[in-house]
Amino acid sequence: MTDFEREEAAFRGAFARHTEEDDVVSFHPPRRDRRAPLLVAALVLAVVGTAVAVAGSRGHEPDAPPADGATLKDAQWIGIRNIEVEAPVGWEPKYEPGRPDCIQKSTDDPAVPGFVKQGYVVIGDPGFMVTLQGCLRPKGTDDPDPGFGELPFPLWRPYVKVVNIGGDPDGTWEFRGWRLTRKTFGDVQVSVLSAPGDDGLGAAVLASVRRVTVNHLGCAVDSPVLDRPALDGSPLPRAGAVSGVVICEYRRYPQGPGLGGSRTLSADAAKALVRAVHDAPDGFGPDRPSNCLHSPPDRALALRFLGLDGKAVSEAYAYFDSCVGNGIVTPSGTHRLTRGDCAPLFADAPIALPSAQESVSNACYDRDGSDDFLTSPARSR
Amino acid sequence: MPEGLESPALPADFEAYVAARGSALQQFAFLVTRDHGGAADLVQDVLERAWQRWDDMVAAGTTESYLLRSIANGAVSRWRKLRRLISVAEPIGHEAAAPGDDAGVAWLLCAELPPVQRVAVVLRFYEDLPYAEIASILGCAEATARSHVHRALQALRTRLREGEEDD
Numbered sequence: 001m002t003d004f005e006r007e008e009a010a011f012r013g014a015f016a017r018h019t020e021e022d023d024v025v026s027f028h029p030p031r032r033d034r035r036a037p038l039l040v041a042a043l044v045l046a047v048v049g050t051a052v053a054v055a056g057s058r059g060h061e062p063d064a065p066p067a068d069g070a071t072l073k074d075a076q077w078i079g080i081r082n083i084e085v086e087a088p089v090g091w092e093p094k095y096e097p098g099r100p101d102c103i104q105k106s107t108d109d110p111a112v113p114g115f116v117k118q119g120y121v122v123i124g125d126p127g128f129m130v131t132l133q134g135c136l137r138p139k140g141t142d143d144p145d146p147g148f149g150e151l152p153f154p155l156w157r158p159y160v161k162v163v164n165i166g167g168d169p170d171g172t173w174e175f176r177g178w179r180l181t182r183k184t185f186g187d188v189q190v191s192v193l194s195a196p197g198d199d200g201l202g203a204a205v206l207a208s209v210r211r212v213t214v215n216h217l218g219c220a221v222d223s224p225v226l227d228r229p230a231l232d233g234s235p236l237p238r239a240g241a242v243s244g245v246v247i248c249e250y251r252r253y254p255q256g257p258g259l260g261g262s263r264t265l266s267a268d269a270a271k272a273l274v275r276a277v278h279d280a281p282d283g284f285g286p287d288r289p290s291n292c293l294h295s296p297p298d299r300a301l302a303l304r305f306l307g308l309d310g311k312a313v314s315e316a317y318a319y320f321d322s323c324v325g326n327g328i329v330t331p332s333g334t335h336r337l338t339r340g341d342c343a344p345l346f347a348d349a350p351i352a353l354p355s356a357q358e359s360v361s362n363a364c365y366d367r368d369g370s371d372d373f374l375t376s377p378a379r380s381r
Numbered sequence: 382m383p384e385g386l387e388s389p390a391l392p393a394d395f396e397a398y399v400a401a402r403g404s405a406l407q408q409f410a411f412l413v414t415r416d417h418g419g420a421a422d423l424v425q426d427v428l429e430r431a432w433q434r435w436d437d438m439v440a441a442g443t444t445e446s447y448l449l450r451s452i453a454n455g456a457v458s459r460w461r462k463l464r465r466l467i468s469v470a471e472p473i474g475h476e477a478a479a480p481g482d483d484a485g486v487a488w489l490l491c492a493e494l495p496p497v498q499r500v501a502v503v504l505r506f507y508e509d510l511p512y513a514e515i516a517s518i519l520g521c522a523e524a525t526a527r528s529h530v531h532r533a534l535q536a537l538r539t540r541l542r543e544g545e546e547d548d
Contacts, residue, residue, distance in 0.1 A: 003538055006483060006541070007487075007534045007537045007541070008506060008534075009484075010483035010484050010486065010487035010537060010541070011484075011487045011491075011506040011507075012506045013483065014484040014487040014488035014491065015412055015503065015507040016484075017488070018411070018412065019408040019411065019507070222495050224497070224521070227525050227529070227532075228524075229521055229522060229525045230521070230522050254539075256493075256495070256532075256536060257532075296528065
């Protein structure tokens, strides 16, 4: 039996097992009654009324306040997939390199001038890699627990991370007044590193966890974009009718596709993007060389264009993750990737372009050494 | 009986259809909602709406497709509504099927599939519909319908292999 035959048999067996006669509620056909339309209407109103009362707003149900009173003042929402948490406002999204052993020579003196201690947030794993450069520092007897990671202690900064699960254990660790708290919610892991004197941060962040179907920027946690469906809806508006763009990244995680990073473009940037899409040549591209497996993409973006009233008026899909079918897909047509319509999409965290075909990279990668990467202490702010 | 409250006999074709397909529609609704009570309500609601345009649908030959599409859309809408009400405090974890029980693994996996994927595999492996009809019911391209089923099969393959590695 092939894998496919086994899987098909499994689904068929499951459905057959759970639709045996004694599992099904007996069916009562509706009576034809002149009152039926009114009765149906009344029933619909009652159901809708109930649904509105409990659903909350924007597709998420806030959790009850935590019993211990832990709350965050001046918070921002961050998240991936269907999990959002509150993080301190002002903590900007950063990309962490995988092995920063050689950023700074070893010293355990956090009072050394120039060390940046501003907190940051990590929203998903961008997939960047840092190659090991052969300067591992010697292990000491007073090293922090490995659960804190490999970043040298002098470079520690408080953070809130929301990433797809990847094998790191849940738990709590302490070292010289720093506290790391990590907890998993479904396929998402939340980690909080608090600096000395801010012990309540971890509890407050974890108490704020909420499951959403639509995130705080209006991105649905599920999207068909990775399956490259036909796109219905209103055509792309003119630049003058747009007040913003919400960029929603979708990724094919090991556990299944879901929402990654998301961010918004200002009104001016949104108008420039819309003009660039309209001006871009029709059709897919750049698609040369077409020397890869023509498989569905692992990453794609959904672009939600906001009208002058702030509500979504149109949607487009951006494809860049392959050697074929790259481009901006709108309800009214497709447009090639250009510097104008692609580079702004990846200009800031947490939406990254870790790798791409050369032609796509030329259009979409326009970094100027931005501060989205964690910097060494030598660069002051 | 007061005037206006009489119940004339149902049209023969509607009544016959409901008698023949009603339970099957409810089974389909249960497989995509995984809730017996919700499935019954959903089918009742769909049939009451269909009854009002029954003659038109029969004339157009779209009865079955309309009903399955309405149930599928209702299931997806219901899933989205219920997801907003799930408490974070609920324990998160996976039930386990008995070793070697592929159907049990598939059933548990179905609860975790995105609703459109779940509907697609039920249409394919319970209703035995061709991809063109599945696409028509889901309102998507045929390639997208194939993709939904393919993704669900991949997810099941991964889950079955995980179970074998744990053994």
